[in-house]
Amino acid sequence: MKVRATQAIMECLLEQEVDTVFGYPGGTILNLYDELYNYQDRIHHILTAHEQGAAHAADGYARSTGKVGVCFATSGPGATNLVTGIATAYMDSSPIVFITCNVTEQTLGKDAFQEVDITGIAMPITKATYLVRDAQTIPDVMRQAFAVAATGRPGPVLIDFLKNVTFPSVEIDYEFVPWSRNRSCSSIQSLATSHELKAPEPNKGDIETLVEMIAQSKRPLLICGGGVVRGRAHRQFREFAEKLDAPVAITVMGGGGFPGGHPLTTGMIGMHGSQASNVACNECDLLIAVGCRFSDRVALQPETFASQAKVVQIDIDRSEIDKNVLTDHHIIGSARRVLEMLNAKLPQYSHPEWKEQVLPLRVPSVAETGDKLTPKQVLETIRRLAPQDTIVATDVGQHQMWSIQHFHFDYPGQLLTSGGFGTMGFGLGAAIGAKLGNPDKVVVHTTGDGCFRMNCHELATVEHYHLPIITVVFNNGTLGMVRQWQNLIYHQRYSETTLDRGPDFVKLAEAYGLKGFRVTSMAEMEAAFQEALTAGRGCVIDCRLDMDEMVRPMVAGGAHITDFLLK
Template identity: 80%
Template sequence: MKIRATQAILECLLEQEVDTVFGYPGGTILNIYDELYRYQGRIRHILTAHEQGAAHAADGYARSTGKVGVCFATSGPGTTNLTTGIATAHLDSSPVVFITCNVGENLLGRDAFQEVDATGIAMPITKATFLVRSADKIPDVMRQAFAVAATGRPGPVLIDFLKNVTAPDQMVEYEFIPWQKNRGCESIRSLNASHSLKNPEPDRQDVDKLLEMIRHAERPFLICGGGVVRGRAHKEFREFAEKLDAPVAITVMGGGGFPGAHPLTTGMIGMHGSQASNVATSECDLLIAVGCRFSDRVASDPASFAAQAKIVQIDIDRAEIDKNVLTDHHIIGSARRVLSMLNERLPQYHHAAWKQHILPMRAPSTAGDSAQLTPQQILDVIQYQTPPETIVATDVGQNQMWAIKYLHFRYPGQLLTSGGFGTMGFGLGAAIGAQLGNPDKRVIHITGDGGFRMNCNELATVQYYGLPIVSVIFNNGTLGMVRQWQSLIYGGRYSATTLDRGPDFVRLAEAYGLKGFRATTRAEVEQALAAALDAGCGAIIDCQLDIDEMVRPMVAAGAPITDFLLKEATT
């Protein structure tokens, strides 16, 4: 049947079972927003304070629910304001479809008001981009965009509609096709042959070879990467680790892929990795990395990384194989499928001597009773006063490393953090998306005073939609991670990192109609968090920390991961 082009766009969203869209309107996208007015009650639109906040919210929604997030923005600055959020999703393999509108065909290429080459800008930071110049392409492009975003290694896709394509007189032939069926359509596959819409099937001979390598290993070691989380392969990974009876390191993006409190967990690996994880990497004879791309934060010195080991990489994306670290063997396929194939034939192993050597290196997990408030005390309170299913969204920097080090994540989507792009200001938007996608769960936003300033305007979104998000600010009056580098590497020359300025975060919360608390001791954190959780609305807890608090341990960039610049704290 024939329907309006804008109607076809929204019907395609319903095909994909989209019920929530994040965005910010403007001139060129008004035709879509006018159509959206007719879909009230079927598609919920969340108006954020800024397009970047909308991008992060759609991303947080996707990561926490496992669905594809959706974000709307207008042309020009609306589109360019999305780019940080698009790149964030791209580096962390998060499936988000970004829908923008551009000037009309007659103005394209003429430097018209708010014209920008959206697809050109987004091409390097997306899985695919589409410039839609004809209304009859809408159903196929929409379906392909969602299929590409969610299939294989997930990631963002951008669709840019010319304004004339969305004009009220534009009609298109449309038939509703449920998403379970439309990913197999010939019309979708023919649109872009460069994107396979099926996950690669692992080679059984490759699986056989890994099983043989395991049989000869005496000191096996596992890395749980972001691919385990994105592929929701946590159950299969846990079975594999327990059958192999091997220590497990967890990357920043792997948080929730393997239980943080599991007896086999050695903690984070790499630049701020634990002694147990980094030493195990250097002393193992077989290293199996699942869904891990060996970034510079994990393998800071590729030449010395796991030098005594046979290195095996399991990844859905062939492009990641041997890109950063040369492997001895690899298997291409989704983490869940590969691990299932391994688990079917893997016997129970026992590596008691190896575990007894590595696992005691894990640092004690006591928060201590220091009179001066410490990051571990704050996180200890959060761990014990919030429900075990609580979702945690972090910003980037010291607060991020402390949260990942001291909190124990149990399931995929419980930790939302910008690991690849390192986006300050990511946390609040992501928390908004997570809370809207998971209304029955608590969401805690962990941030620093620097990162919080980046996107604190999204407190307006928290207040308007009645979201009970608690933002816990690690306020040390500085750009903490940068200051840490300045202290250790730059001779204490603190250039442009001291944040001796406003706002007063408690009063800022109150200005937005939220609850504000300030804490200087553990007891005050306990009282503030209890009150914030009981407030029934969003809240901020401003936690006052010493300016020279540091993340421990630390390895200098480019150094072998056992060359600690800072040792792990023992209390």
């Protein structure tokens, strides 16, 4: 039947079972927003304070729910304000469809007002980009975009509609195709035929080879990477680890892929990895990395990484194999499917001597003395008082590492953090998306005073939509991680890292109509967090910490994984 082009866009969103969209309107996308007005009872639009906040919110929604996030923005600066959010999603394989509108065909390429080649800009940081010049292609483009974003290795996709395509007078032929039947559409089938949408079926011979390698190993170590989380393969990974009876190191992006409190967990691996994880990596005879790309924060010195081990990489993306660390064996396929095939063939193993060598190295809980509030006290208070399934969204820096070290993440989507791109300002937007996608769960946003300045305007969004998000600011008056490097590596030359300036975060919270607390002791922290849990509205807790608190352990970039600067 004939429908308006903009109506077809909305119907395609409903096809994909989209009920929440994050965005910010502007001139070129007004036709789309005018159509959205007709769908406000079926598609809930969240107006953020800034397009970057909308991008991070769509990202947090996607990561925490496992669905595809959706984000709208207008042309020019609206579209370019998405770029950091797009790159963040791309580096961490988060499925989002970004929808922008551009100038008309008649003015395209003539430096029209707010014109920018956003498809060209976004091409290196997306799985695909589409510039829609012909309205008749809208259904195919929309269906392809969602399929590409969600399948294989997930990631962001951008669709840019020329404004004339969205004119109210433009009509196209359209038939509603429910999501359950989307895969049978000709456009999707053509993509699938070219293997762009299919996760490769693991090679049975490769599975058998790894089964034999496991049988010969005396000191196996597993790495739980982001692919376990993205692929929702946590149950299969846990079965695999328990069958191998092997220690498990967890990457930053792997948080929630394996229970943080499990007896086999050795903690984080890499630059700020635990002594147990890093030593186990150095001394194991078989290293099996699942959904891990061996970034420079994990394999700090690739040529010596796991030098005593046979290295096995399991990944859905063939381009990641041997990119950073040369492997002795690899298996291409989704984490879930590979693990299912391995679990079906593995007997029960036992490695008591190896575990006894590694597991005692996990850092024990040390009682802290003195009057100063410490990061550990803050996080242990949150962990003790908050429900076990609380979602934690972090920004980037010291507080991020402390949060990952001290929380036990038990399921995919419980930890939301920018691991690959390291985006300061990610956390509050991500927390907004997570709360909207998981209204029954407590959402805590941990941030530093430097990071919070980059996204605090989204407190307006928190207040307007009545989101009871608890923001905990690790306020040490400095760009803490950068200062830590300056302290340890740059001979205490503190160049432009001291944040001796406003705002007063308690007054800022109150200015946005939220509750603010300032805490300087563990008792004050406990009281503030307890009140925040029952406040029924957004709260900001300003935790005053010592400027020279450091993240421990630490290995310098490019150093051997057991060459600790700090323990």
